[in-house]
Amino acid sequence: MRTVVIGGTGHIGTYLVPGLVRFGHDVTVLSRGARTPYQSNAAWRNVDLIRVDRDAEDAAGTFGERIADLDPDIVIDLICFTETSARQLAEALEGQIQHLLHCGTIWVHGPSAVVPTREDAPRKPFGEYGIQKAAIEAYLLGKARRDALPVTVIHPGHICGPGWTPVNPAGNFDLTVYEKLAHGQEVVLPNLGLETLNPVHAEDVADLFLAAIASRSTAVGESFHAVASDAVTLRGYAYAVADRFGQEANLTYKPLGEWDRNDAAATWDHVMHSPNCSMEKADRLLGYRPRYSAVESALTGIDWLVENGKITA
Ligand SMILES: NC(=O)c1ccc[n+]([C@@H]2O[C@H](COP(=O)([O-])OP(=O)(O)OC[C@H]3O[C@@H](n4cnc5c(N)ncnc54)[C@H](OP(=O)(O)O)[C@@H]3O)[C@@H](O)[C@H]2O)c1
Numbered sequence: 001m002r003t004v005v006i007g008g009t010g011h012i013g014t015y016l017v018p019g020l021v022r023f024g025h026d027v028t029v030l031s032r033g034a035r036t037p038y039q040s041n042a043a044w045r046n047v048d049l050i051r052v053d054r055d056a057e058d059a060a061g062t063f064g065e066r067i068a069d070l071d072p073d074i075v076i077d078l079i080c081f082t083e084t085s086a087r088q089l090a091e092a093l094e095g096q097i098q099h100l101l102h103c104g105t106i107w108v109h110g111p112s113a114v115v116p117t118r119e120d121a122p123r124k125p126f127g128e129y130g131i132q133k134a135a136i137e138a139y140l141l142g143k144a145r146r147d148a149l150p151v152t153v154i155h156p157g158h159i160c161g162p163g164w165t166p167v168n169p170a171g172n173f174d175l176t177v178y179e180k181l182a183h184g185q186e187v188v189l190p191n192l193g194l195e196t197l198n199p200v201h202a203e204d205v206a207d208l209f210l211a212a213i214a215s216r217s218t219a220v221g222e223s224f225h226a227v228a229s230d231a232v233t234l235r236g237y238a239y240a241v242a243d244r245f246g247q248e249a250n251l252t253y254k255p256l257g258e259w260d261r262n263d264a265a266a267t268w269d270h271v272m273h274s275p276n277c278s279m280e281k282a283d284r285l286l287g288y289r290p291r292y293s294a295v296e297s298a299l300t301g302i303d304w305l306v307e308n309g310k311i312t313a
Contacts, residue, residue: 001025001098001213004072006054007079009037011159012103015206016076018043023210028070030054038163038202058085064092071096076209078103083135090143090151097150099216100140101209104155106198106225106275108134115196116231116278119155119223127269137223144221152212152219156205157198157227157275165310166301167197169238171270175311178302181238182245182313190256190271193235198227198275201292201300211288218285231276232294240295241302245313 001024008017008029014037020027021043033051037044057063067075067089075097080086086102093100107130109117125134136153143149160166168177170189180187205226212219232240235251242249256271282288292300305311 001073002028002071003074003076004028004030004067004070005076005078006030006067008076009035010078011038011161011164011202012078012156012205012209014038014161014163015203016209017047019206019210021046025074028072038161054079054085058088061088064088068092068096073097074099074101074213076101076103080136081129082132083139086136086139090140090149094143094147094149099213099220100149100151101212102136102140102151102153104133104137104153104223105130106155106157106227106277107273108137108155109273109275109277111272112196112274112276115276116280117225117276118278119225119281126272141221141223150216150220152221153223154205154208154212154226155223155277157200157225157277159202159205160199160297160301161202162300162304164301165305166199166298167266167270169193169234169241170267171195171197171234172264172266175305178241178305178311179313181242181247181249182311184242184247184250186250186252187238188252188254189234189238190254190259190267192253193238193251194233195271195274196231196233196276197237197270197294198231198277199294199297200227200290201297204228204290204292204297207291208282208286208288211282211286215286222281222285224282224286225277225279226282227275227277227279227290228292228294228297229279229290230294237295237298240299244299244302
């Protein structure tokens, strides 16, 4: 299989690209060349790297043709954020590829309603990012049904792993939250700390892409969540982080309405979504189950923060 990964040197690509090489794919990765994978792997020696700015080529209307000219069997699009961009790629590849895999987000659901949320739950996204991702999904799955475009959409939760900062128990990226939990100091959580986060390890996201490729005939025309085996409450996450450092969590609570909407935008975003997505469909159709729990996923990133001196514990 000649497989093209668009945006393949980030969180997901770090695991996905070596996985594709391991399974014998002839892999080409496109990126701007600004960053390198989070972990070194000899598999990258067998990967063709192409430097390109997708945004610039999307604007010029040349990106879809550039990908089609690579004559791929499989295209994995990890960095598509607008329906216009998705249309350009899909139209260029129509009738030419065996499988197009698009990376979405569980934010397509908007706020949780009935949980665990299934892939077929009505879409009520808010915020430009979630709205655009939902529009892309509707367009691509519509193309699959109407025009037999062989597409699969994978919706990750909050991606964690060694190398970057995971969302913390207050629903933001403030490193002092981890330090306070590590030292038994007071941490303020929104509301009663009972809303949820839905992390996933980047390796599990990559493995779901690989599972969808392996079960192409059942994966085509479908969307799948890519989250950990469970969701975690903010409170439960704080308990687990404190426990990792041999401490009791010292928690206090403040209503979300008292958190500044600008300064605490990430907290608002996570609490308003409070995702808790089901992984039943991936198990049933692809025989796929995530390896990591929500807490295990996040702890891989927190351990990395400690080991690399980003937080003192
Ligand atoms: N991160 C999360 O928690 C999360 C959660 C849910 C869904 N998602 C979805 O996951 C996807 C992102 O995957 P990821 O987290 O693995 O990505 P990532 O870590 O942000 O890496 C992005 C990759 O794309 C490349 N890139 C960025 N802008 C580019 C451009 N204009 N032209 C060409 N290459 C570009 C980057 O390399 P260069 O910088 O070198 O170009 C890198 O290879 C998105 O579709 C996002 O919506 C992410």
